[in-house]
Amino acid sequence: MPGLGKSQLVLQFSKLGYASHRYTCVFWVSATTVEKLSRGLIGVLDLVDDRDRNHPDHAVRLLAARRWLEKSPHSWLLILDDVTADVISFLREHLPHENTHGAIILTTRTSQVAEAIVNAGDRQDCILELKPLTTEQSIYLLAKASGPQDQRNKNDQESVETLAKQLGGLPLALEQAGAYMKQKHIPARELHTLYDGSALKNVIHWENTLSYYEKRSVIAAFSIPLQNLRQVSLATSNLFIVLAHFDAESIPLNIIAHGAQVCRGRLADKEKPPQSGISDHNDHSECAPNAAPHSTSMLETVIDLICSKDSLREAMNCFEECSLAQPSFGDNPSLHIHDLIQLVVLNQSRAADQVDECHAVAVTLLTSAFSTLDDYWLPQSWAACERFVPHLISLEKHRPAQTLPNREFMEMSQAIGTYFERQGRYNEAEAILSRVLAQREQAAGIGEHHLDTLGTVQALAEVYTALGKYDQAEEFLGRVLAGREKQIGADHRDTLDTLFGLALLRYRQHQYDDAEELYARLLEKRQFQ
Template identity: 55%
Template sequence: MELGAPSVEDSVTLLRKAAGHKEDGVSDRASVEELVKRIGCLPLAVEQAGAYMKQKRMPANELRTLYESSTLEDVINWENSFVKYEHKSVQASFAISLQELRRVSPDAWHLLNVLAFFDPETIPLDLVAHGAERTRDRLAESLASTACATPAPEQQSSIFIRTMTKLMCKRTKPSLTNGGTNNNNGGAFDSAPVLTSKLVDLVCSKEALRDAVGNLEKLSLAQCPLGDNPPIHIHDLIQMVLLYQSAKVEQAEEYHDVAVTLLISAFKKITDIRLPQSWAECERFVPHLMSLEKHRPAKIPPSKEFMDMSQDIAEYFHERGRYNEAEALLIRVLAQREKAAGIGEDHLDTLGTVHALAEVYMDLGKYDKAEEFFGRALAGREKQIGADHRDTLGTLNGLARLRHLQHRYNDAEELYTRLLEKQKVQLGAEHLDTLGAVNGLARVYDKQSKLDDAMPFYKRVLAGNENQRGSEHPDTLAVMANLGELYRVQGKYDEAEPLLARVLRSRETQLGEEHPDTLDVGHNLASLYDDQGKYDEAETLYARVLAGEEKQLGAEHPSTLATVHNFAGLCWSQGRWEEAEELYRRALAGFEKVCGREHGDTRQAVKNLAYVYQRQGRDEEAEKLRARFREVGQQA
């Protein structure tokens, strides 16, 4: 029977006792609780932490920080003179189990050191096994065709090419003895390529992997629950000790390379990160990608494949509406690509990251940043691959969409028209990229009140998407939502409502209720209810959309402000002037700050707020408001 760790409450009491504090001696209880949770409530580790606090006269919050810092070595190696355990340091307390594992199963020892670079909370062995199978296939192909040679400069950032080159040049070197040692350095480590090959064989064998995990469990170095393909758990402190030890004997780089190779190989099974049905699988990789980056040895730069995978995960964040996470990850990847050997600032991979970051900035409402990055990507791609290349046209499409969001409709129309002509020639009239440009142009016509021009374009794009992608594909639903909104503007409510309601249901199912795309169509449906006089339904939906946008996008995002503005319009429709005034004031302040005084949304908010003042008999305030913005317009 396995004994669980003590409760947080008991661990706090134990830490206070070891630290020499009375019951009321630790004022920051939250810091103490965070500390004992960080070290997993293991009694030895908790008592060790308390003794360390006592000798160093250190509060819990400072020690908690040490567990995340480069001074971790001082903590795990510090010898506790206040207890009578034979092994007084954290590292020594695990030494016997780790040494025994090395003795009984060198392969399991190597596997544990590789897994230490993954997120220790839940390590999915099925992903590791799938990555091993794909790696084995690539190893076999490369061994059959690759000669020992120095990689070209542009290939040196490839972890697989780097590993294969070592393997071809070192495959005649002796491997380790059964005891896990060699005569050269006294360590327990193969050369990295030989290690990769041996570990791949181990993980690809269900029986060998089961035996290795069994050895980890027997020695209490990992936990693996029962079930099909269960994840294993490694305690944080065991991970810390393993990472420290591998770095100390200069083995961390090789173990990290193997971990990265396995994760990247497993990730390649995901064919389209844009599709909602891929998202659950994508999410499984996220904590391990972050852990591999966090624990990447300082001496090795990220490989090209790792940067590519990081960008794919960032684009997954983007598709899920997790824009802040996407931005942070893409900024990191961009910095890495710009510094990488054989890549640099003007490389096409770098420009691809610049384009992806521009798309995220656009959806975050950071239009100035989006314009800067689209401009850089467009100039670089035109220079590197030409103005008519598909990737260059993709950036042109992004810039056209930005112009639309900036209400620069004439500029957007010009860009979409130019783009459409190029795509029809290169890709054909029914290619999905071409249909995307047609949809963009239709949206511009919609905003320019050219409704008769927009309608046939929307219908053409909808038919093309349904035929090629199916009726439930996210892009098909987007066109359906656009068509439903056009029907609403035309006053064709009976045609608009079923379309908008259908898209809302599908997006709630596929994307979730708080995804920005779900909230967007919810906003349009609320506007339809307002137009129909269904005020209760409209208010309920506006309130839900506004809460979601404030949470997901922020209170000053243009989409959030648009919802505030239209919610004010609903109050206006019902004669609720005080509520309308409050909401219009908020919308106006936001639009003026985010979009500028000359922006169309700002001017509309001024017009509506002034009207609300007038309806309340406050004509002088209304005129002052109009005059203030009239002066700005004259100056402009």
């Protein structure tokens, strides 16, 4: 992955090695393409003033470079930076095969390339994997890059830690953010101004002309792998943008695949000719061609890719080869995307006006998969239900501005709120159900008096009862009872459920006579059903 500091680490090592006279010659060669690698190896001949440096035959000069590295009595260090899969066969042919005086260090963005080069079966000790910095290391680097500050208080320290975590432990991003703070004179106490999307966008686009890194901005470091992905396949690139809307820590590919299968079945049903002249005007399935804001072609292309195991595996390998994500295969296959890559991808998709349709496809996949989860509120389904929670939260977080969620997403959100309530996670339940209620009240075709809205009010009232917020619970239950009695009648099952909730509230309030009266009324009505 770009931005981890691979090249910077090797550069520092080479400086120390040269200064300590461990190496008398240090050669740095870019190894992204065969052309650059060939030019760099031949350049060794000029640096050592070899007699074949001006030979007209290119192959002879390459052989001469290898011969010098194999036979030189000098201690040398050859650094091959950013090795890609395209140059592996070339390296095997032209790298020196002997000489105990020399050493070779290669940097690469993928473990597959590293293993292919060293024949990693019995030489794992030759590979060093760089990981993102720890929180403590990130805070130190960010503080160092931002320059001396006045004595920081606890809030300042927390602000630094929050920004460091948001940048995902990438040295490049931390250095850039620190330099940005320093140049723009942003003190630690104002770091919160960088948390929101627009300000952080400025940081990742800012070009630091004094940077030691090859790429002078964070966006530049990730632009090339994203461009490479688009060149490989537009469908694969679109899939990556769709997946970037999920919780990037661990994207469950089996859930995504299941959602795609469910949606494919619904699309197939929609394409069947109607059995009669009566159409279902209440079908709000977002898999219907005209029901969602995204185009059918985008949805179908992504679904087709996901539903093919070979195509999906190839796409995952492509993400890894482009250093954009790390797939994990096994019983529960998943995909990890670094937080900063996710941020860059979503920012670029907004700039390209792709975010609306890609977010809609992501919502379709998740809600379609969740729709087949039976009895999500029961303990035996809790483990399965919990797997959906971080991705629901992520989709809500990345929902396009000024766009209300569709009905399927609101229904899933309410279901998760009920799941929280059954688990005793009342504060989480209150937060998500309050949000759904506000969304339903604003949504066209729903509004505050719609039965779906009243269902959300009922669920929220039950949470208020559990939290001991009896006044709010009473207000909400009264609203639901009046609305349901008017629209579906006093004897409807849903209305009786509201009556039961009100009776329970009276019991919790120690108003036992009122509770007894309500329970008796409820029992009488249910006896005649």
